[in-house]
Amino acid sequence: MKTKPNKVLFLVPDGVGVRNYLYSDVIEHLKDSTTICVWSALPKVAFDAVEQWHGIAIDYQFLALQKQGIRSKIATESATYARLLRNAQLVNNPTILSNWNDSSANWKQYLQKRITKSMGFWASKKYSRILWLEKVSMNSWNDTAVTRLEQRLEALQPDTVFITHQRVAGLMPVCIAAQRQNIKVVSAIYSWDNLPKARLAVQADFYLVWSNYMKNEMQLYYPEILPEKSVVTGTPQFEFYSQKNRIISREAFAARYNLDASKKWLCFSGDDTITSPNDDLYLKDIAESIQATSLSASVQVIFRRSPADFSNRYDVVLSDYPTLIKAIDPFWKNFGTGWGSNFPQLEDVTLLVNLAFHCELVLNVGSTMAHDFAIYDKPCCYFKYNHAASPHWNVETIYNFQHFRTMKNLDAVVWITAKETLAKQLEVVLLRPNAVAIERKVWLQTIVQHPLEASSSSIASVLIPSKLVLA
Incomplete structure (x- = not known):
């Protein structure tokens, strides 16, 4: 077998990195000339689908995240x-x-x-x-642990170390070890809201950001990082929506998930219990509002919970509305007890693509799913009223977060400001989807580099050793 000239080591601390990078075309752009190595606290089985999808063999090693002294x-x-x-x-x-x-x-x-x-x-x-x-x-990291990682890197001899999630402090010893070995370290910035939150827990040679907006944020919040070290690549998580082979017919989708193909589908996407503790109440509001109007004869609600939500808070509303609301759980597997040991199956990527393609709109509290749906020019409705059930949580706080300033003065989403107006607003959106949130694609273009389908090739070009070299 011919030895490949390049070797890239992916550090994958959680399942989001599997979905966003290893399932993506980043691997397709690398695999012919690059050996793909993975160090992760996830089990080897989490990467079996990656090997099958791309037709590659991954050089996998378990990585126990270092505990910080x-x-x-x-x-x-x-x-x-x-x-x-x-x-x-x-x-x-x-x-x-x-x-x-x-x-x-x-x-x-x-x-x-x-x-x-x-x-x-x-x-x-x-x-x-x-x-x-x-x-x-x-x-102050344990030098013995760093030395052991140095030895592992020396044995592996990767050209580049790629961190798929910059928020995990336990990866810093690998960064230190790589720097001692003069190995290039590249880190993706996990999400569009991360930089103001001081969540840069690793030190890399290059950082991959979604957009020029994020590049400017990097300069504002981290002036010590030179502009050329922050590379605008977009993010592969939106590339999947341009892959038409992932879309199945409406009839097949309905049959697979026990949906009524004769009705219009609305998607409600939940968040985790900390970010949005009242999501079960918002879902109940949707159901009650629809049931009280003629919409009940023409729509069906598809509920997708957050992969990070392991609660039973939706059980009552799902039991009360078994025909109106159909839950389609994320295709994630858990080999432990928490979010860190949770990882997606490839089928979940296909599910997300088809939800955005077949549903008329998405409802949630400030979710990035607004951008997923905008790719297919579908509107998003953001809930913007409170429930008395959580006196210590205020929905207004969510929309005052720094990343929402990106849509200042833009008509990018539909704001649901009261339960009493919910049904009427849904009727308007369903009747005239192109007359509401008319700047949703403008907002998307601010958030992530276009063309969306160029992201994987841009990232691969950074990871290939000859493209960006250490100073």
Whole structure:
């Protein structure tokens, strides 16, 4: 067998990296000239479908995420708090501070929080102090663990290390080991909302961002990172919608998921219980509003829960409306007890594509699914009213998050501001979908680089050693 000239090591800390990068055409652009290696805390079986889909053999090794020592962790969290304070002031947006978790399970955690907040407040007054804390954190990782990772990298000899998720601090020792070996490290920025939230937990040589908007954010929040180190590539998660071979007929989709093909389908996409604790109540509002009008004879609601939501909060409303609401759960498998051991099956990509293609619209609370549907020019309805059930949660806070400033003055979504107007607004959207949220594609173009289908090739060109080299 001919030896391939390139070798790329994918660090995959969770299942989203499998979906967004390993199922995507990034592998197609690499596989003929590149050996694909994977280090992950997920089991090898999580990557079997990747091998089958792309017709490759992955060089897989289990990677136990390193536990951060107390000195390193305090420095990291202090720097994070300092960045949140600084970022909130930079853009005059106090909602950024909501990304700080102040809860403590015991007195040790309480004391640690007090220390990190005090140090973070001190560091926020001078940017060089933040950089100093991050250097302390980096230098405080267990050197024995880093040395072992160096030895593994030396044995593997990858040209590039690619991190699919920049928010996992346990990957920093791999970055340190790679830097010692002079191996190029590239990290994707996980999502369009991450940079203001001070969630850059790894240090890489290059960072992949979705758009020029995000590149500008990188310069604002991380001025120490040179502009040429932040590369606009788009994101492959939207490429799947241009792959027509993934679309099945309406009749086949209806038969597969027990849907009524004669009715119009509305999608309600849930979020996790922390981001949107009242999603079950919004779903109930949809059902009650439809049942009270003539819409009940012509529409059906498809409910997709968040893959990160393992709660039973929807059980009652699904039981009460078995004909109107059809739940199609995400095709994810879990080999543990939490989100970190959860990973998608390839069928879930096909499900998402067909939901956006066959449904008339999507409803949710501030979800990125608005962009998935916009690709097929389908409108999104955002709920923008509160339920009394959660006095400590306010939907207005969601839409004041920094990333929603990208749609300032744009008519990009339909705002559902009261349950009483929900049915009427649905009627209008169904009757005249092109007369509402008319700038949804303009918003999409702001959020992610176009053409969407060029993302994988752009990413592959960064990962190939000859394209972007270390200074």
